[in-house]
Amino acid sequence: MPRWDITPNGVGAVVSHVGDVMKVLDDIVQAYSGDLEGAATSAGTLAPGGASGEHKGQTGLVAAALAEFMEGTADELQFIGVRVGKSVNGAVEATVAYQEGDLEMAAEVQNKASGLVMPDMPTGWEAGRL
Structure with missing residues (x-):
């Protein structure tokens, strides 16, 4: 019988x-966001004399670049999970369809072997509900 x-299980x-x-x-991904924010905070500013303590709240060029980078990659990071989820769901749905197809093939082979003619049997997932 074809399978x-x-x-x-695999x-x-x-x-x-x-x-x-x-x-x-x-x-x-959660750490990535925090790490970029930490890097931006630690990058300092272009303040005269390199003093960072007296210029709190100001950001420099590196912080601005990191913020742009984070903004530019946010959508890509956000949708990694969505894409993986869709792929996993597709694999599960395909496996269910294969199982149903396997059951249909088995029933067809058994019916042919026994010489029975089955009148308009439902196919696909509906067959399991009879």
Whole structure:
């Protein structure tokens, strides 16, 4: 009997691993924001004499550049999780479709082997509801 070359348990293990990695990635993205802010604060200003204590609240060129960089990469960082989530959901949906297709193929092969003619059987996910 024909079978799909996919194992739902294997897909589940990969999906679980991706979830673990995404948790770590989320921590990294959160740290990224704080690290850039810290770097901008520590970068100092172009104040005369290099005094930083008396110019609180002012930012320099490096801080401005880091702020622009952070603003420019915010959308990309924000949508990493969205893209990964859609990919994982697609893998799960495809696995379910493969399983349903496998069940349909098995039923068709068994019906052909037994010589039975099945009248207008529902296909896809509806077949499992009978």
